[in-house]
Amino acid sequence: MKFEKLNERKVSRDPILGYINIDYKIIWDLLNSKEMQRLRRIHQLGGTFQVFPSAEHSRFTHSLGTYENARRIVEEVKDVKNLLSEEDKVKVMCAALLHDIGHGPFSHAFESIHPVHHEKYSVQIIEKNSEVHQILKRVNPDFPNDVSSIIKKTNENPLLSQIVSSQIDADRMDYLLRDAYFTGTPYGYFDVERILRVMKVTNNIITFKSSGISAIENYVMGRYHMYNQVYYHPTSISYEIIILKFLHRFKELYLNNYKFKQVPSILVPFFINEDLVSNEEHFLLDESTIIHYAKNAMNEDDLILKDLARRLLNRDLFKYKVIDNEEEIEKIKQERIKNGFDPKYYLHQERPVQVVYKKYGRQDMTAINILTPNGEIKELNEVSLVVKALSQSRYTNKGELTVFFPLI
Numbered sequence: 280m281k282f283e284k285l286n287e288r289k290v291s292r293d294p295i296l297g298y299i300n301i302d303y304k305i306i307w308d309l310l311n312s313k314e315m316q317r318l319r320r321i322h323q324l325g326g327t328f329q330v331f332p333s334a335e336h337s338r339f340t341h342s343l344g345t346y347e348n349a350r351r352i353v354e355e356v357k358d359v360k361n362l363l364s365e366e367d368k369v370k371v372m373c374a375a376l377l378h379d380i381g382h383g384p385f386s387h388a389f390e391s392i393h394p395v396h397h398e399k400y401s402v403q404i405i406e407k408n409s410e411v412h413q414i415l416k417r418v419n420p421d422f423p424n425d426v427s428s429i430i431k432k433t434n435e436n437p438l439l440s441q442i443v444s445s446q447i448d449a450d451r452m453d454y455l456l457r458d459a460y461f462t463g464t465p466y467g468y469f470d471v472e473r474i475l476r477v478m479k480v481t482n483n484i485i486t487f488k489s490s491g492i493s494a495i496e497n498y499v500m501g502r503y504h505m506y507n508q509v510y511y512h513p514t515s516i517s518y519e520i521i522i523l524k525f526l527h528r529f530k531e532l533y534l535n536n537y538k539f540k541q542v543p544s545i546l547v548p549f550f551i552n553e554d555l556v557s558n559e560e561h562f563l564l565d566e567s568t569i570i571h572y573a574k575n576a577m578n579e580d581d582l583i584l585k586d587l588a589r590r591l592l593n594r595d596l597f598k599y600k601v602i603d604n605e606e607e608i609e610k611i612k613q614e615r616i617k618n619g620f621d622p623k624y625y626l627h628q629e630r631p632v633q634v635v636y637k638k639y640g641r642q643d644m645t646a647i648n649i650l651t652p653n654g655e656i657k658e659l660n661e662v663s664l665v666v667k668a669l670s671q672s673r674y675t676n677k678g679e680l681t682v683f684f685p686l687i
């Protein structure tokens with residue numbers, strides 16, 4: 280099978296990768312589909328921009344970066360290049376570009392009122408009735424399912440999934456650097472060039488030559504710092520909690536036949552379906568929808584909905600406290616009740632567990648596998664003291680109980 284190429288390579292400038300390079304027409308067409316364009320309207324880091332004001336980058340630019348990393352892996356890493364057919368390479372590039380296509384707005388908050396994982400939507404958009412699906416189907420009728428099988432990790436060649444999703448993959452190598460850059464967190468940086476240079480394939484498993492161990496350790500440490508400083512920053516969690524509580528109130532009112540002045544019609548399918556909504560319904564939902572409904576909610580009579588909408592729009596967040604005893608939580612709860620705050624909406628507990636890197640078995644495809652000079656494959660914990668210490672730490676095993684509540 281021959282894949283059509285563009286007359287000349289298209290390039291986009293990118294602050295992280297320098298350039299994004301596109302040779303195949305199918306990639307260009309996917310990029311211009313309405314489902315890909317929708318990702319411009321969703322922040323890569325959800326509410327993190329409320330804490331790191333420049334973290335405005337979108338899922339769209341992250342998807343482009345993931346594609347570019349995958350392209351470099353299949354075209355520049357010698358072992359991968361030699362092992363894969365052109366068809367498999369294009370499949371991997373498509374899967375990398377589309378891996379986040381099903382993301383909703385503020386995914387973590389949203390998935391708590393509509394408990395369907397975004398990956399299921401990615402698969403549905405690729406496999407059924409969408410512009411993306413139509414473009415993939417032009418290759419051949421099986422092509423959409425071949426691409427989604429990489430995301431589902433059911434493809435007969437597990438190497439394809441490892442490129443898109445494993446411990447060091449096209450996805451993570453993009454978001455860690457991109458998030459570090461846009462949050463202004465330089466300890467998140469690591470040496471991608473070196474990692475690509477030491478990448479090998481051994482027994483159909485991605486491995487890294489032990490001479491590149493420093494680059495790998497640096498990558499794991501980068502992840503550790505990003506979790507610590509950015510992903511689990513309590514203030515951004517606090518913003519997501521406001522969104523979560525706001526959506527919960529919206530849903531509860533709707534299910535109890537509350538008479539809205541303006542019915543949140545785009546949200547309704549997500550309120551009433553426990554399972555996947557249609558691609559058309561999913562397409563309409565992005566962050567601007569949530570903001571728009573928050574503005575509308577300011578005109579509703581329900582005081583809780585109104586207050587949560589105001590908090591969301593004006594960044595009046597909940598405070599947080601790390602607490603390790605039940606009595607103190609109960610005290611905070613009783614004080615909120617006394618002051619007219621329903622604890623269902625105004626008290627929230629989280630224990631964020633930071634799995635930076637754990638210990639894996641030997642030759643586990645999901646681990647980071649190191650190729651020693653005598654050809655043995657070792658799991659990263661066996662060869663790196665730094666990583667070993669990290670995978671045994673409390674960060675990996677037990678998060679701290681954090682309680683969120685409004686000040687009185």
Ligand code: CA
Binds near residue numbers: 341378379450454
């Ligand atoms: Ca991703």
